[in-house]
Amino acid sequence: MGQRAAIGNEPWIMQNRTDGGATLQAGGAWIVTNSPPLFESLKTLSFRKDEPITVELDRLERLDTAGAWLLYRTVRDLRAAGHDVEYKGGTEAQMSLIDQATTNDALCLIEEREPNVVVRMLEDVGAVVMRVGGQATASLAFVGLLMETLWRYTKYPRRFRLTATVKQMELVGLNAMPIVGLISFLIGVVIAYQGAYQLRLFGAEIFTVNLVVTAVLREFGILLSAIIIAGRSGSAFTAEIGSMKMNEEIDAMDTLAISPMDTLVVPRFIALVIMMPLLTFYADIMGLLGGALIGWLSLGIEPMQFLERTHDVILGWDLGVGLIKAPIFGALIALIGCYEGLACKGSAESVGHHTTKSVVESIFMIIVLDAFFAIFFTTIGV
Amino acid sequence: MAAEDLERLAQQSPEDARQSTLKDVAIAIRGLEVGFGGPPIIKGLDLNIYRGEVIGIVGGSGTGKSVLMRTVIGLNKAQAGSVWAFGEDFLTLSFFEQRRIEKRWGVLFQQGALFSALTVAQNVQVPMREHIRNMQQELMDEIASMKLSMVGLPPDAAPKLPSELSGGMKKRAGIARAIALDPEILFLDEPTAGLDPIGAAAFDDLIAHLRKTLGLTVVMITHDLDSLVTVCDRIAVLADQRVKLVGTIDDMLESDHPWIREYFHGPRSRAAGVGKR
Ligand SMILES: Nc1ncnc2c1ncn2[C@@H]1O[C@H](COP(=O)(O)OP(=O)(O)O)[C@@H](O)[C@H]1O
Ligand SMILES: [Mg+2]
Numbered sequence: 255m256g257q258r259a260a261i262g263n264e265p266w267i268m269q270n271r272t273d274g275g276a277t278l279q280a281g282g283a284w285i286v287t288n289s290p291p292l293f294e295s296l297k298t299l300s301f302r303k304d305e306p307i308t309v310e311l312d313r314l315e316r317l318d319t320a321g322a323w324l325l326y327r328t329v330r331d332l333r334a335a336g337h338d339v340e341y342k343g344g345t346e347a348q349m350s351l352i353d354q355a356t357t358n359d360a361l362c363l364i365e366e367r368e369p370n371v372v373v374r375m376l377e378d379v380g381a382v383v384m385r386v387g388g389q390a391t392a393s394l395a396f397v398g399l400l401m402e403t404l405w406r407y408t409k410y411p412r413r414f415r416l417t418a419t420v421k422q423m424e425l426v427g428l429n430a431m432p433i434v435g436l437i438s439f440l441i442g443v444v445i446a447y448q449g450a451y452q453l454r455l456f457g458a459e460i461f462t463v464n465l466v467v468t469a470v471l472r473e474f475g476i477l478l479s480a481i482i483i484a485g486r487s488g489s490a491f492t493a494e495i496g497s498m499k500m501n502e503e504i505d506a507m508d509t510l511a512i513s514p515m516d517t518l519v520v521p522r523f524i525a526l527v528i529m530m531p532l533l534t535f536y537a538d539i540m541g542l543l544g545g546a547l548i549g550w551l552s553l554g555i556e557p558m559q560f561l562e563r564t565h566d567v568i569l570g571w572d573l574g575v576g577l578i579k580a581p582i583f584g585a586l587i588a589l590i591g592c593y594e595g596l597a598c599k600g601s602a603e604s605v606g607h608h609t610t611k612s613v614v615e616s617i618f619m620i621i622v623l624d625a626f627f628a629i630f631f632t633t634i635g636v
Numbered sequence: 637m638a639a640e641d642l643e644r645l646a647q648q649s650p651e652d653a654r655q656s657t658l659k660d661v662a663i664a665i666r667g668l669e670v671g672f673g674g675p676p677i678i679k680g681l682d683l684n685i686y687r688g689e690v691i692g693i694v695g696g697s698g699t700g701k702s703v704l705m706r707t708v709i710g711l712n713k714a715q716a717g718s719v720w721a722f723g724e725d726f727l728t729l730s731f732f733e734q735r736r737i738e739k740r741w742g743v744l745f746q747q748g749a750l751f752s753a754l755t756v757a758q759n760v761q762v763p764m765r766e767h768i769r770n771m772q773q774e775l776m777d778e779i780a781s782m783k784l785s786m787v788g789l790p791p792d793a794a795p796k797l798p799s800e801l802s803g804g805m806k807k808r809a810g811i812a813r814a815i816a817l818d819p820e821i822l823f824l825d826e827p828t829a830g831l832d833p834i835g836a837a838a839f840d841d842l843i844a845h846l847r848k849t850l851g852l853t854v855v856m857i858t859h860d861l862d863s864l865v866t867v868c869d870r871i872a873v874l875a876d877q878r879v880k881l882v883g884t885i886d887d888m889l890e891s892d893h894p895w896i897r898e899y900f901h902g903p904r905s906r907a908a909g910v911g912k913r
Contacts, residue, residue: 285818286764286768286779286817286818287767287768287817289768289771289775289779290768290769290770290771290772290775293772293774293775294772318818318850319779319782319783319786319815319818319850320779320818323778323779323782327778347851350849351849351850353849354782354786354849354850355782357785358781358782358783358785358786359782359785360781360782360785360791361777361778361781361791362757362781362784362785362791362792362793362794362795363757363791363792363794363795364755364757364758364761364777364780364794364795365755365757365758365795366755366795600752600797600799601752601753601797601798601799602752603752603753
């Protein structure tokens with residue numbers, strides 16, 4: 255006599271010995287929720303070599319496809335081991351489920367098999383090289399196409415989408431004013447505060463004004479605006495264009511002979527090139543205001559005095575150095591944002607991936623370019 | 637079979653409706669009202685879905701077929717009415733009690749709604765992984781393979797991502813996921829929309845086959861007259877915010893409601909051979 259694994263609605267399985275062979279009795283609810291313990295206990299079955307086996311189903315209370323599968327795979331393995339196996343006592347519905355399991359026995363791959371480590375590493379390196387090469391060509395081609403599109407506007411100015419451009423200017427410029435303003439103001443406050451603290455040691459508090467003016471106008475105004483816009487608009491460009499791509503809207507435009515360059519890329523590009531300098535100028539003002547506030551509250555520099563001092567210390571190029579960078583950074587953000595959007599393909603996941611990539615690339619490029627600009631401007635002495 | 641007496645359903649007491657779902661009724665919908673702020677999309681809707689039947693839900697575009705299905709499975713909120721399933725008022729249950737009942741039905745959404753980051757086979761394994769404790773990977777692989785074969789997908793489709801499949805294959809994979817836990821009821825939202833006639837006919841066969849072998853109850857929203865004729869036991873027509881008529885195809889042909897007449901006597905229905913029956 256074998257032992258019963260469980261009672262009631264619980265599934266159980268019992269092994270008995272008879273004269274001419276063995277029986278395997280299945281009972282209780284053989285359903286998918288009960289399948290893990292059944293799977294384990296079926297592994298522990300053992301029979302004498304070549305003895306015939308009867309699988310008795312009359313005590314089965316419930317059976318579903320998972321249960322039928324477990325029965326079938328047990329019988330299949332026993333038969334393969336040389337036993338004569340037959341089912342007994344199953345209802346018509348139960349036998350039809352077992353038939354289903356029998357006819358649908360086709361184990362398939364769950365995910366693509368990974369090749370071995372060395373091959374995979376070589377493959378990865380190769381893939382990266384190809385991808386970087388491919389991306390470099392593709393992004394150059396993209397810039398070229400954009401330039402060509404812009405050039406064509408000199409001949410066919412009507413193709414330029416003024417409405418879309420103005421709309422984008424509102425989205426990327428006007429709507430960004432609160433956040434850009436607030437952050438620049440706070441940075442002005444921080445620089446003035448930290449600067450004043452250090453400069454007080456030398457009794458040179460008044461130079462706080464010089465510090466704020468130079469830092470905000472040359473670097474912080476533009477850098478902060480560019481980073482905020484990369485996070486705010488660069489990501490939006492990628493996500494918008496990417497989901498249109500997903501939805502086959504870009505393909506639809508192509509077939510209608512509407513260029514996505516005209517409708518999507520150029521308006522965003524122009525809007526950012528125009529709005530970045532304006533936003534930067536506004537960020538500069540807000541930064542100076544923040545500095546002035548701290549100068550007044552903590553150093554007792556009257557606002558008028560701060561203004562006069564600012565007037566004195568601004569050298570011709572402080573403002574210009576910041577503003578010159580603005581359209582370049584704007585163009586960069588728009589190019590990367592749109593390029594990554596058009597590069598989306600396949601799934602929603604790809605949109606997320608390219609959006610992240612667009613923001614990270616833009617910010618990286620902005621900071622690298624800014625470093626080059628700093629060296630360049632110092633070298634030429636402005 | 638005569639047209640069902642919808643009046644009678646509307647008069648039934650809640651207790652009777654509840655009791656009926658413990659016997660031959662899979663889902664009993666009573667006085668359902670759904671809206672999104674404006675005028676209600678569905679109002680005073682009554683319907684019985686019997687165990688083991690395939691019921692087709694038809695109606696013009698925008699009459700609220702998808703809304704009805706989403707409400708019954710708890711994705712939309714109802715303003716009034718009740719949905720009885722397995723002896724309980726589904727809509728009044730707590731979130732966790734609803735999860736318990738949801739395991740007993742499977743849903744195929746209009747677009748398939750496969751998880752795009754997972755392979756087809758992994759999609760089928762998601763319900764097992766989520767709802768069954770300690771299920772062995774080997775067993776999940778085997779059962780997923782069986783389900784994929786049951787819905788007629790070739791083995792080489794299993795390790796593919798959904799984006800690499802055709803529309804018909806996505807729907808089949810969606811069905812495989814819906815039947816992963818051997819549900820009692822299967823909800824299908826326009827399963828044959830967007831398939832070619834041969835693919836659609838094969839899909840109808842699949843539904844009939846699964847229903848026969850697994851004893852499923854199937855609720856199928858469809859515009860496909862062929863599906864209605866070949867696989868549906870009964871048809872419910874959604875019009876004027878409620879189920880206007882429910883019955884067999886013959887009941888539909890006898891009706892003098894203008895929309896129903898046009899739908900079942902139009903040129904397309906003749907092409908589907910409806911009138912000849
Ligand atoms: N989430 C929602 N919010 C507002 N209106 C909705 C929502 N879902 C559906 N509707 C409206 O409900 C009506 C019925 O929609 P639906 O059930 O999708 O129609 P169909 O019968 O073609 O499946 C439509 O008018 C639709 O605009
Ligand atoms: Mg719909």
